[in-house]
Amino acid sequence: MDNLVMTTPERSVMDRVDRPAEPIPADEAVPACTLRIKDLSIWYGDKRAIDNVTLDIASNAVTAIIGPSGCGKSTFIRSLNRMHELVPKTRVEGTVLLQGEDLYSSNVDPAIVRRRVGMVFQKSNPFPTMSIGENVIIGLRLNGVRNQKFLNERLERSLRMAALWDEVKDDLHKPGTSLSGGQQQRLCIARALAVEPEVLLMDEPCSALDPIATAKIEELIYELKTTYTIVTVTHNMQQAGRISDYTAFFYLGRLIEFGPTTKIFTNPSERQTEDYITGRFG
């Protein structure tokens, strides 16, 4: 993998287009892990929100983060692309390795981290001053891509991947905010996919959507994992059970239990996990 620091944005994007899939380095264990989090702690000022979390996130799989409100799910997921740094006075200890490179080493540019680790938010947030089409390709534009043919191809591909193409292909010039809530969320997914990140983070992507729109996004997540490594936060146990391969249960900033979703849901080894999943607290 290219070095985080040396890669010019445009190059890295173009490179990743030509390369169909990340070759799995021989020295890595199976299953390959795109992200390895080791001894991660995060503070907001004096308040410790994440407490010594160690976790490997498998490539081309969906990892669900569950836990009661305020347990640090968002903080954790945002630390995987350094988004939490937008909040002043945050502090991080530990390492997060993306393909073996530490996101937090001092010479890493957070902007480049975020190009490689994309994010979708709880509330859809298309840019209201941009059309649907421009919303999708803005990330590439920021990467310095000017080739119109390339942009058009990527526009269509991203929208198809986000299962939105058929609904908007005749309205690409309309404002992104003219879509329905569910469509807007898929637009945001398409926007994140357009720059071909290696990892896609989703913080409760369906919590503002109705059941039908939710089903669409879930289906989408299921399909996307063939190409991407996905980490998603959810409050919905059924959803975690349906879409994820691995589940991590957080409680009060600590990682209580982590394992294959089937195991966590059928035979959790921790009492707290069982209580939470069965709805006894949380």
Place this chain on the structure above:
Amino acid sequence: MTTISAVHIPLEERSAQTRMASPSRFGDKAFELLTLTMALAVVVLIILIGWQLWNGSSLAIKKFGFRFLTTSTWDPVAEQFGALPFIYGTLVSSLIALLIAVPLSIATAAYLTELAPLWIRQPLVSLIEMLAAIPSVILGLWGIFVMIPWLREYPFPLLKRFFGWTPFFTGPIYGPSMLAGGIIIAVMILPIITSVSREILRSVPNLQREAAYALGATRWEATRIAVLSYAKKGLFGAVILGLGRALGETMAVTMVIGNTPQIAASLFQPGYTLASVLANEFTEATTDMYVQALFEIGFVLLGITILVNLLAQLLLRTIRTTSATRAVQ
């Protein structure tokens, strides 16, 4: 409703019931009425002021008609009054002020909300607010004794050297000039545009910024695509607010613009504004017609200010959200 009336309720009790329901509705109505009255009061006030100015200048309006707006002779002795140089001076000095102040203010506001380190923000904001608190006449004094000598020494000759081929920077450099007037107005409207813009930028939802950062935007890129373009309409409003101030700015401009009623292409030449001539000449207006002409100057100034605001609002309405898309390219 029908169920209530279907049941037999003695008259007194029923009226008690309606009385119970009424206070909240009365409150709503009263509030609505109050706000409506306030809004109307502002309109009425403007109309009243306009009407009084019109009244005070009716003789002049009758005598000069449209020539008042289109001729350039201002000769109180001969009782010849043409306001064109003042209109020109007001518009041009305000335009210069906007050209200087708008980019500076918006850049400052963006710096303050998006880029500046936290510890520097509050001191900078206080500083800018202090600038707004400087009395106009003090700023004028500073203009005369500090700004003009400095302008005459360095920036003006430089402008002349590099842009002397345009008609705007030719001829002798006196110091007091249209350009100096524009610059001092810029200083005066900078704080208001900055602080209004800052409030507007602060009101941009964080979710928008996060959307940009999550795509790998740098701070500047996020500011451009997520913050500035989102806030465009509001920023335009801030500029119009500044323009309103600029058009009516009096004291400081009067002290540095040179107060010569002429229309000269060169910005090094002195000029005169509507507000300045009013302030300068009202005390010495001896004849009726002179006073009338000055009242008409006031009327024109009010008219221009209102017109500019209406035009701006029209423009604002035609700016479609999608037209901002060019911000991306």
